[in-house]
Amino acid sequence: MSARTSQLTVASPAELENAITSYIVQGYAVEQRTGGGATLRRPKQLNVPIVVISAVLCIIPLVIYLIVYALQSDDVVILTVAGAGGAPDAAGTPTASASGAAAALPAAAVPEGWYPDPGDPSRNRWWDGSTWTEHVG
Secondary structure, rough: OEEEEEEEEEEEHHHHHHHHHHHHHHEEEEEEEEEEEEEEEEEEOOOHHHHHHHHHHHHHHHHHHHHHHOOOOOOOEEEEEEOOOOOEEEOOEEEEEOOOOOOOOOOOOOOOOEOOOOOOOEEEEEEEEOOHHHHEE
């Protein structure tokens, strides 16, 4: 099944960085990044506790859940800076020009806390609710 793809345009490289960070905190991984944009992907995930509980209680809910899981797709977000040239398509290939009017970024109210550092996933960095800080752990 193909991935659900959203394409968003931001006004500046600073907004691009904030949008990328926001999506990383939500579980997306950067697949491709250029000066004018980025492609991020969040793969679908099998919920193991639901599978185990369904198997214990009844096989029918398990079959239903597995059918629903099979019909799901990964989420892909393509971010571009307005006027920065071609926006990459879902495969990460640059296209001739960015599409349409700028779309509003989703309100991602990500709570402050320690999250994997977008620059070095082997360590954690403090997210203050709106931006990454210099604090690493």
